[in-house]
Ligand SMILES: *[C@@H]1O[C@H](CO)[C@@H](O)[C@H](O)[C@H]1NC(C)=O
Ligand SMILES: *[C@@H]1O[C@H](CO)[C@@H](O)[C@H](O)[C@H]1NC(C)=O
């Protein structure tokens with residue numbers, strides 16, 4: 001919360017009547033939810049006369065055979081598994097890294113069936129004497145039917161076992177298999193990661209099961225509600241250590257198989273849990289562990305060099321307080337006896353909440369006080385808090401099916417800020433949710449190609465459909481909507497509702513949502529609320545960034561919401577009101593000569609527009625004494641105004657005028673909001689005649705901020721004391737350099753040259769590295785670039801490497817950019833996990849952008865093939881590369897790419913391309929409508 005401004009709690013009072021209903025129902029087990037959604041489906045069909053499913057949601061060709069459906073039948077339940085795995089950390093004669101394993105699963109029959117259908121993907125099996133891929137025996141004295149036939153359905157990723165007789169209801173059976181798989185480098189299932197230490201190549205065997213890759217490691221019932229206990233045994237080279245969800249049991253045993261001496265590590269059986277949360281890691285990593293006397297053993301693992309140089313210390317420091325915070329928040333003790341966290345050199349996502357063994361990208365777990373920036377530290381503490389929050393919400397209670405993923409991820413994203421705030425109480429980190437979650441969600445959710453938070457269960461079936469759910473809506477809108485709910489219920493009522501969920505439901509938590517929340521969860525988008533302070537009229541309208549966009553998806557709620565409106569008048573006099581209809585007359589919203597500001601601290605997930613007079617009064621307040629308006633709302637005014645202008649609801653010059661007061665603004669959140677919105681102007685105009693006047697205007701605005709920081713840092717020699725100022729110093733320098741403020745480029749070049757002279761001692765303050773590397777490399781030539789590249793290759797700190805990866809993309813030399821592009825898809829040069837980022841960085845460079853576009857179109861087949869984590873990678877790539885697109889020519893090219901992909905066997909990134917096409921169309925319209933006006937306004941400002 002910003003300085004000195006806080007909405008008093010009684011505000012929640014009137015709202016609670018409605019709120020508690022929502023709360024109690026959101027976390028209670030009920031069938032209402034499913035019914036509601038079925039009803040929606042019928043209505044949807046009737047209203048349009050046709051089914052309007054978006055491309056990624058189409059269900060594959062229907063078939064009546066149970067093995068052609070993607071969902072498991074409801075005939076069998078797994079009880080426990082006994083799994084033994086032996087990964088080879090050196091390649092075989094064919095140069096392949098493999099693993100072998102055996103797995104048994106005890107399953108109980110709950111409906112008569114003569115079929116066993118179990119997930120299996122990319123595994124080869126040892127045949128039994130009878131020529132089958134599996135053996136079935138009865139448990140507890142039961143006799144098992146004979147196997148007639150076993151086969152694989154590769155499309156649906158099943159092994160199918162046909163029996164000569166039916167299994168008996170209530171009886172248990174043991175299904176046993178021996179198999180081998182590839183320990184490939186595709187970052188999914190059981191995979192390998194590599195690094196060098198003192199010139200020696202090291203191989204790590206590790207896992208990423210979510211969402212549907214446990215089936216790549218061993219045959220299993222790979223759906224989240226198929227919870228079971230896992231008894232795991234790992235066989236591994238003696239110089240390595242093996243970790244898994246459960247604690248290692250006793251001394252490991254030395255064994256010999258195929259003349260190889262191996263260690264055999266057994267693990268404590270897990271809790272009853274979902275397959276997607278399994279993890280095992282075999283490595284030569286070392287660890288640090290907590291010295292505190294607690295019931296929970298906390299260990300941080302990683303490369304020896306990194307751990308010994310203290311990069312895991314920060315993670316260790318914050319883990320204990322964060323666990324304590326969540327124990328208290330959930331009123332439930334940490335469910336396991338240990339908490340391992342491992343940093344992996346190759347990792348596709350940011351981190352993964354495997355129960356008891358959380359895995360991270362190095363950058364998400366490691367922090368180096370000398371080399372890392374505030375942003376890096378903030379990332380580490382919020383990611384840790386996010387993953388630890390899942391240890392209860394997600395792992396202990398789990399969504400029944402992936403269509404409710406948003407509740408899992410939105411919740412963890414929301415409470416990660418609460419946990420991080422507890423670990424770093426001086427940062428005001430909860431305020432950053434507005435920038436990092438709410439505004440991010442606003443951007444995506446204003447497109448007609450957005451989708452509701454919750455999907456119907458039958459819309460999310462295939463692995464592709466499931467992986468597409470891991471998007472901004474799920475994470476950021478989920479967090480924003482839960483934050484709104486929590487605010488209006490008060491944090492303690494919200495947490496209490498959660499407690500009911502954790503304690504009352506045992507293993508599975510399904511959601512059930514009443515009237516209020518339905519509107520936010522079951523329909524996509526959000527409203528813009530327009531307040532006419534002359535009359536007290538308020539109205540709401542579905543906010544779409546592209547004014548001519550046609551919403552084809554019908555909604556049961558007509559794209560209207562129950563909107564909690566909070567407001568203040570002229571700095572005091574606060575109030576609140578629920579807008580429950582499309583329009584309403586509410587007298588207290590009439591203001592006379594006061595200004596009115598709504599959506600205090602941006603707690604509500606909506607934008608606000610006013611009558612012109614009120615906008616004028618707000619602008620006047622900003623230029624006379626901006627501090628009367630809460631800092632989060634100063635950011636909101638800018639962000640709302642620019643977005644309303646893009647949607648052609650208000651004039652573009654009104655939006656530009658919200659930035660005039662920035663001459664006096666020193667706070668991070670308003671500046672950051674402004675810069676993000678102006679980013680759009682850079683994207684649209686940096687190749688046009690508007691660029692010059694834009695630079696002039698911004699240079700004048702940022703000059704006082706640059707001077708301010710030069711002052712408070714004693715000429716750039718000290719760190720500003722406040723955390724938010726440390727963040728804003730980065731904005732001051734990057735905007736100053738970008739717009740050519742005198743002294744800025746010299747400053748960055750001076751720092752970089754000092755470093756080039758003495759590569760072992762980097763004089764650049766960690767917070768400023770990103771912007772300094774970028775500006776110095778942009779101003780320099782091949783020498784600066786090659787030095788940066790050498791430092792990148794040499795770097796053993798993930799966060800540092802990432803900054804150089806970005807800085808290198810800033811060069812103005814086309815040949816350097818082309819060479820860099822070639823490096824990005826060569827895994828020997830740039831790790832696969834970083835390739836998409838690097839390519840997107842290059843496309844952000846005005847000179848690099850056309851080079852990248854040609855490059856990606858020429859190579860997309862190779863790229864999608866080599867980077868087989870699918871839509872995640874390609875989607876990110878498309879989104880990044882097409883940001884600048886604003887001409888008919890570019891639109892045509894994009895449509896061509898869409899056709900090419902549709903005609904190929906790849907189904908990656910269809911949603912991302914749809915979104916890119918929609919955005920490009922909007923950009924074309926926006927530029928043609930606004931360019932002249934922007935040009936005029938900017939020119940006026942400089943006279
Ligand atoms: C329309 O709704 C009715 C029930 O209200 C249902 O019987 C009918 O099948 C629906 N029409 C279509 C096309 O699904
Ligand atoms: C599975 O492993 C556990 C623990 O090692 C053992 O007690 C159990 O007998 C095994 N079950 C079967 C069916 O082999």
Ligand SMILES: *[C@@H]1O[C@H](CO)[C@@H](O)[C@H](O)[C@H]1NC(C)=O
Pocket residue numbers: 098123124180181182
């Ligand atoms: C599995 O079998 C296929 C077909 O014979 C083969 O191409 C593949 O390499 C095998 N995989 C492993 C890990 O042995």
Ligand SMILES: *[C@@H]1O[C@H](CO)[C@@H](O)[C@H](O)[C@H]1NC(C)=O
Pocket residue numbers: 313314317367369
């Ligand atoms: C971790 O905590 C210790 C003890 O409080 C402190 O001395 C150290 O600076 C902390 N390390 C980091 C990286 O925060």
Ligand SMILES: *[C@@H]1O[C@H](CO)[C@@H](O)[C@H](O)[C@H]1NC(C)=O
Pocket residue numbers: 331
């Ligand atoms: C936690 O739950 C217990 C009962 O399960 C209750 O007595 C206690 O008051 C709760 N504590 C908090 C902080 O809510």
Ligand SMILES: [Zn+2]
Pocket residue numbers: 353386387390408409412
């Ligand atoms: Zn998560």
